[in-house]
Amino acid sequence: MAETPFRDLAEVCEKVASTPKKLKKISLLAAFLKRLDEDEISPAVDFLLGKGSMDVGYVTVRTAEEGRQRALDEGPLSIMMVNKIFREMAHARGKSSRKKRENLLQGLLGRCEALERKYIMRSLLGEMRIGVSEGILLEAVAEASGMEASLLRKKLMFFPDLGYLARVVLSEGRPGLSKISLQLYTPLKPMLAEMAHDITELSALGGYALEYKYDGARIQIHRGEGIKIFSRRLKEVTESLPEIVELAAKIRAPEYIVEGEVVAVDKRGKPMPFQDLMRRFGRRHGVGEMKEKLSLKLYLFDVLYLNDAVLVDEPYSKRWSILEKIAPGDILAKRIVPKDLGEAERFMEEALAEGHEGIMAKALDSPYLPGKRGKKWLKVKKSETLDVVIVGAEWGHGRRRGWLSNYHLAVRDTSKGGYAMVGKTFKGLTDEEFEEITKELLELKLSETRGTVFVKPKLVVEVAFDEIQKSPRYPYGYALRFARIKRIRRDRRAEDADTLERLSRLFKMQIRSRQET
Ligand code: AMP
Numbered sequence: 001m002a003e004t005p006f007r008d009l010a011e012v013c014e015k016v017a018s019t020p021k022k023l024k025k026i027s028l029l030a031a032f033l034k035r036l037d038e039d040e041i042s043p044a045v046d047f048l049l050g051k052g053s054m055d056v057g058y059v060t061v062r063t064a065e066e067g068r069q070r071a072l073d074e075g076p077l078s079i080m081m082v083n084k085i086f087r088e089m090a091h092a093r094g095k096s097s098r099k100k101r102e103n104l105l106q107g108l109l110g111r112c113e114a115l116e117r118k119y120i121m122r123s124l125l126g127e128m129r130i131g132v133s134e135g136i137l138l139e140a141v142a143e144a145s146g147m148e149a150s151l152l153r154k155k156l157m158f159f160p161d162l163g164y165l166a167r168v169v170l171s172e173g174r175p176g177l178s179k180i181s182l183q184l185y186t187p188l189k190p191m192l193a194e195m196a197h198d199i200t201e202l203s204a205l206g207g208y209a210l211e212y213k214y215d216g217a218r219i220q221i222h223r224g225e226g227i228k229i230f231s232r233r234l235k236e237v238t239e240s241l242p243e244i245v246e247l248a249a250k251i252r253a254p255e256y257i258v259e260g261e262v263v264a265v266d267k268r269g270k271p272m273p274f275q276d277l278m279r280r281f282g283r284r285h286g287v288g289e290m291k292e293k294l295s296l297k298l299y300l301f302d303v304l305y306l307n308d309a310v311l312v313d314e315p316y317s318k319r320w321s322i323l324e325k326i327a328p329g330d331i332l333a334k335r336i337v338p339k340d341l342g343e344a345e346r347f348m349e350e351a352l353a354e355g356h357e358g359i360m361a362k363a364l365d366s367p368y369l370p371g372k373r374g375k376k377w378l379k380v381k382k383s384e385t386l387d388v389v390i391v392g393a394e395w396g397h398g399r400r401r402g403w404l405s406n407y408h409l410a411v412r413d414t415s416k417g418g419y420a421m422v423g424k425t426f427k428g429l430t431d432e433e434f435e436e437i438t439k440e441l442l443e444l445k446l447s448e449t450r451g452t453v454f455v456k457p458k459l460v461v462e463v464a465f466d467e468i469q470k471s472p473r474y475p476y477g478y479a480l481r482f483a484r485i486k487r488i489r490r491d492r493r494a495e496d497a498d499t500l501e502r503l504s505r506l507f508k509m510q511i512r513s514r515q516e517t
Pocket of ligand 1: 218301
């Protein structure tokens with residue numbers, strides 16, 4: 001079969017981009033995938049996902065585009081040719097790698113038509129802008145192969161390479177699925193935890209163990225012929241973590257996949273903030289120098305594969321006992337199986353006192369569920385709290401009828417003066433407190449409109465929250481998600497309440513801690 005012209009792929013991108021309808025996008029993509037030769041499927045899928053994005057900055061793309069010259073005599077490009085050049089670019093190493101990439105890209109762009117160029121550049125920058133996510137493409141693969149999307153989605157958790165998955169199911173059909181399972185050196189998606197607001201929620205897990213929740217970066221370590229380390233986003237980070245490779249070599253097994261957290265520590269072994277760790281994690285240059293400045297610790301908490309045996313379906317209690325047998329105690333996460341909530345609470349306090357983020361509770365009978373944020377793992381963090389002022393309140397309904405209950409919460413706006421509303425809550429108070437606050441607020445009443453009483457800013461409450469969100473519904477653009485009152489702070493005056501600046505600082509920290517590689 002003749003190679004599929006790259007132009008066809010660029011045209012599909014254009015068509016898919018021009019329709020907002022998801023189903024239409026899926027059917028266009030499915031029809032296109034069906035036409036491809038076996039070898040072309042994976043490159044096309046990677047291209048559509050913008051996976052070509054490599055270390056090519058915007059500048060390289062621009063320079064290459066400016067320097068391009070049309071090579072008239074070399075016929076049209078095929079998908080395979082573009083793929084070959086992308087690979088060469090990705091493999092360019094060493095001092096002049098940037099120049100090599102620019103040259104390769106210049107050669108490629110010189111042979112392109114405008115439409116082809118548009119999508120080559122977007123794919124290289126990792127911004128296809130055609131409204132196709134991995135989820136949509138997966139549905140297209142399902143449609144093209146006649147298989148259920150749910151089944152493919154499950155497979156993808158164990159083997160997160162949609163290009164390979166598409167190739168196997170489109171060329172081999174259902175029997176090909178057996179090829180796709182957990183494999184050494186192909187990281188699987190990490191299992192995630194839901195938030196528990198309070199330690200009492202842990203009882204819902206049934207039997208559970210607690211582990212410290214370390215504030216670092218999640219890693220998966222694979223050992224077969226050699227040791228490779230992958231980040232939570234499944235990128236390889238081995239080069240940046242030489243001492244973790246050394247520690248992993250101490251695990252007593254020839255082949256394994258284990259999971260854990262890497263934490264940066266200071267000279268006395270105290271955990272350092274996440275941002276410090278990010279100065280080392282995923283770094284390629286100056287690793288030796290940084291190693292001197294910042295030490296790392298490893299805390300393992302799971303084993304997913306051991307000497308040919310896939311362990312993900314085994315209960316967590318069994319996986320942990322296997323891990324304990326093969327790994328030295330000093331690289332294991334601290335863990336207990338608490339007798340009661342009292343012991344759980346003490347464990348949490350200990351974790352916080354040692355400078356960690358909180359604790360993780362894990363159901364003893366749970367399999368490892370890759371890519372799932374489920375109820376089998378719960379995280380309990382020390383929540384940041386804010387001291388906010390009540391500036392208004394709504395009359396309650398139902399059980400809270402007769403009380404002012406949904407409180408409008410505000411922080412101080414030090415630049416403009418006054419108070420900035422950043423959320424509402426009716427959570428966290430006892431009936432007596434509701435009654436008390438209702439009386440107090442009525443004494444501070446300034447005005448009332450449609451069930452809302454506006455009050456003089458005086459009463460300060462300490463609130464916990466899950467997250468600070470950007471929200472256009474609030475005048476200052478910030479909103480506290482799931483705010484709940486921890487305490488009424490009669491010891492504080494409105495002038496002592498937290499400020500918009502602190503809120504924006506906390507918001508930035510939140511963003512930063514999500515930038516894990
Ligand atoms: P979060 O990012 O807040 O959803 O919390 C989940 C993350 O906590 C995981 O991805 C790990 O990086 C980290 N973590 C720290 N300690 C543990 C632990 N003992 N078990 C599982 N995850 C942990």
